[in-house]
Amino acid sequence: MRRLLLAGLAAFTALPALAATPAATLDLETIMANPDWIGQAVESPYWSADGQAIYYQLKRDGSQVRDLYRVDLASGRSEKLDPAAVAKADGPSVYDRTHRYAAFVRHGDVFLRTLADGRTVQVTQTVEDESAPQFSADSRALQYRSGDDWYSYDLARGVSAPVAVLKFADDPEQAKTGALEAEQLKLFSTLRQLKADKDAEQANARALAAADPGRAPQPFWLGDKIVAMDTELSPDGRWLLVVTRPKSYEAGRHPKVTHYVSDSGYAEDEDARVYVGRNEPAPQSLLLLDLRAHQQYPLSTDGLPGVKDDPLAAIRAQTVAALERAGKDDQAKALKAPDLRSVRIISSAEDGGGGGIAWSADGSNLAIQLRAIDNKDRWIASVDFVRHALVNQHRLHDEAWINWNFNDFGWLKDGRTLWYLSEETGYSQLYVKSLGGKAEALTSGRFEVSHPQLSEDGRWFYLRTNKVAPYSYDVYRVPSAGGELTRITHYQGMDGFELSPDGSRLAVLHSSPYVLDQLAVQSAAGGAPGDLTRTMKPAFTARDWIAPKIVQVPSSHGAGSIYAKYYGPADENATTRPAVIFVHGAGYTQDVTLGWSYYFREQMFHNLLVHKGYVVLDMDYRASEGYGRDWRDAIYRQMGHPELQDLLDGKAWLVKNHHVDPRRVGIYGGSYGGFMTEMALLRAPGQFAAGAALRPVSDWRLYNHEYTSDILNSPELDPHAYDISSPISYADQLADPLLIEHGLIDDNVMAADSIRLYQRFIELHKKDFWMSLYPMERHGFMHPDSWHDEYRRIDELFDTYVKPAK
Structure with missing residues (x-):
């Protein structure tokens, strides 16, 4: 079997031999140009309904449009589909239990195919986007959703109808009779007769509807205090699970980003995400609807093991005591632990297809994955349909935080055995468990x-x-x-x-x-x-790229080995040289792999640096993905501390093993890598000759809740964690050249982060710091001119402060 090896450029066996172009001829114009010159990645492959072909997408050169391709497996022939062919293409398919039928969504509508003869029926033709097709357990109906509403298409009759009508209001028939109304009925026989007639008509309508499957179902009145977050229909059509949140929930104040360069010519503001701790995510609740008996049952989470615990009790006590000593009694009272922890369910609105809800294929069993809003617990519970109650099947607890990855779960084919992923041993592994x-x-x-x-x-x-x-x-x-x-x-x-x-x-x-x-x-x-x-395109594959060498840097802090990619010349000698350490973003991501890197521009830049006399190290510091729970959790309540230890160990490794001058080491990175660049310069002054921080988080109090509260809890409850984890806390220690670069319309890490730190440097009378702002860029830069300008400044920074011998 052909293997893609790290040594040299891995290319397809069918590619012709190409003459190598020395990488030394690289320049920033080429590296930071529109990446269409490299080629296009194959995206979103899926099988045709009959399994004889595979569809995939490729980005169109010079455009963000994705074209659809189809490759026939018998001939190996691949073709780009024109609009007429796209209109007839399959979508990712689901199948009934007998494999007589397939169903898929095309341009937002649902289609049904008979596999024996290929006959295709368009089930819907609406302005709404239908999704999540599934066959009923008896293969007699095709079910699908439109928003949070579910429909069932009867295969024999060719009729589609709603399976339930949800009304988020109080039932007008159940309105309580007030004292005045009761007095009126008591006094006037005509009013009593009119009420009796109305009651009789309503009872008759309910009886007719119950006996006639051809009628639309009677509505479920769910009250006006909640809104739907998700709904999931059982394959047998008997049950509908509804995930709700309080209607009154408010996320909190939204900060603004300003578009200074706009179509209108005026500066225009845009809402961004809410800061961490401004308001916790909305608590969610579960309603189980019996569509056959037309009954509704709340599924209480009170019985989940540990749901009444306070895993933050020790931190809470410390913070409350500090507030009370400072005379801030009102703030202390606001931190009182709840009697019952709120939970939420990963919904289809978040992941596009059911997420934390899994029905068995026959609809006889339901499992739900719930997460504590404080991020410390995950439960997988089944549903007892007789008692209308949750039954815990698995609890995963983490003193730091539950990983948002590795939460897949479902049912084996027997419909009685659960399977799930869990990090309970320290690494994500696969488990099965019968009820x-x-x-x-x-x-x-x-x-x-x-x-x-x-x-x-x-x-x-x-x-x-x-x-x-x-x-x-x-x-x-x-x-x-x-x-x-x-x-x-x-x-x-x-x-x-x-x-x-x-x-x-x-x-x-x-x-x-x-x-x-x-x-x-x-x-x-x-x-x-x-x-x-x-x-891939010849202009890219013809170059003699430097193969990154995967190395293990020993930790001097008991963390074992830190995996890294090393870029250096093929013929190293004893001459001392400068070095650059690149810090990947996202915190929890993995850049040290044998696959294509998200940081492909940076990788080309590293080639350029090597040919200019540098060596480069790219480290999967602690918090990176791929190394287990403890590696991820190491930064809990101390972001920027274990990672800095690892980066300094990387520098020491370069000095010891690759003749690097310890006075000539630069550092740079974007997003989390920008944060770490600032932490490196501010917490370890003198260790790095210069640093470039791209779109950095400078104060974690300004970042979003979903990411930050996992690692640092909330700023009100755990202010110490935010203080020690935010670069702005160490602004007074700036002693080395720092370049900050940020997109002005970044709605992830907002430019305010960098501007606030810049103002601190001004007030502290610091020198050798600069900021470059990009008016038309968000967090991930999109325009080649901005990429070029960004890296031109980084290149100049390193050539000025890192490359020269001291």
Whole structure:
């Protein structure tokens, strides 16, 4: 089997040999140009309904439009579909239990196909976007949703109807009779007769509706105090689960970003996300609707184990005591622990398809994944349909925070056994558990398991894992009944996969450090793959790129090895040289892999730096993905501290092993990498000759709730964590040249972060700090001119303060 190896440029075997162009001829104009010159990554592959072809998307050169392609597996021929062909294309399909039918969504409408003859019926033709098609348990109906409303299409009759009508108001028939109304009825027989007639008509209408499936269902009156966040229909059509939140919930004040360059010629403001701690996420509740009996039942979360605990009790007590000593009794009272922790459910509105709700295929069982709003607990509970109650099946607790990844779960084909991912051992692993039984681990070890897919016959789980090494990802499979974990692909840079409808083949996206995602197909049992795409361009592949060398930097703080990518000349000598440390963004991401990097521009820039005499180190510092729970949790309540230790260890490793002058080391990065650049210069003055902080977080109190509260709790409850984790707290220690670069319409890390820190430097009479603002850029820069200007300034910074010998 062909393997994509790290050494040298990995290319497709069908590509012709290309003459290498020395990377020394690279320049910033080329590196930061529109990346269309590199090629296009294969995106969003999915199988045709009959499993004989694979569809995928490619970005169009010079445009953000994605074109749809179809590759026929028998011939290997790939074609771009014109608008007429797109109008007839399949979408990602679902199947009934007999595999007689397939259903998919095309341009927001639902289609039904009979697989035997290919006959296709358009089920909907609306201005709304329908989604989430699923077949009923008896294969007699096709169910789908429009917003939070569910519909059922009767395959025999060809009729579509709502399965439930939800009214978020009080039932007018159940309005209480006031004293005056009661007196009126008592006095006047005509009013009593009119009321009796109305009651009789309503009772008759209910009886007729109950006996006639051809009528629209009677509404469920759910009250005017709640709104729907999600709804999920059981495959047997009996039950509808409704996730709600209080209607009165307000997220809090929205800060603004200002568009100074606009179509109108006027400065225009735009709402951005709310700051952390301004208001907690809305608590959610569950309603179970019995569509057959027309009854509704609240599902209480009060019985979940640990839901009444306060995992923040010790921190709460310290903060309350400090507030009371300062005479801030009102603030202290506001931090009182709740009697019951609020929860929420990952909804389809967040992940596009059900998220934390999983029905068994026959509709007889329901599992719900709930998370505490304080981020410390995750529960998977089943539903007792007799008692209308939640039954806990699994609790995952983390003293730091529950990972937003590794929360996949569902049912085996028997509809009685749950499967789920859990980090309880320190690494994401796959488990199965029968209702009421004990959990069994299907995988175990010091590696991460993700993206489980159950085969059509229910015999196998297919998984993405980095079992060989933290930086190497491939598809493995394990029997659902337990057994050996077996490697299926051998790419080392495997980025995604999809099982064919019959479970016999895999469509695989794979990449390497200098090859974008490409599509291949192979047997689900393993074997030689067949490459289906070649989308790289000769202008890029012809260059002699420097292969990043994956190294292990020893931690001097007991953290073990810190994996990193090292870029250096092929023929190193004893001459001392300057170095640059690159810090990836997002905190919890992984850049040290054998696949294509999100930071591909930076990787080309690192090639340029090497040919200018530098060496470069790119580290997966603590908090990075791919190394288990403890590596992720190390930064809890102390962001910027373990990571800085790792970066300093990286510098020491460069000095010891690659003749780097310790006085000539620069550092740079964007987003979290920009934050860490500021922390490095401000908390370790003198260690770095200069730093460039791109779109950095300078004060975590200004960042969003979902990310920040996981790691630092809330600023009201845990102010110390915010103080020690925010660069602005250390502004007085600036002693080394710092370049700050920020997009003015960044609605993720807002420019106010950098501007506030800049003002602190002004007031502290600091020198050698600069700021470059980009009026038309958000967090992820989009325009080549901005990319070029940004990196021209970084290049000049390093050439001025890092490259020269001191």
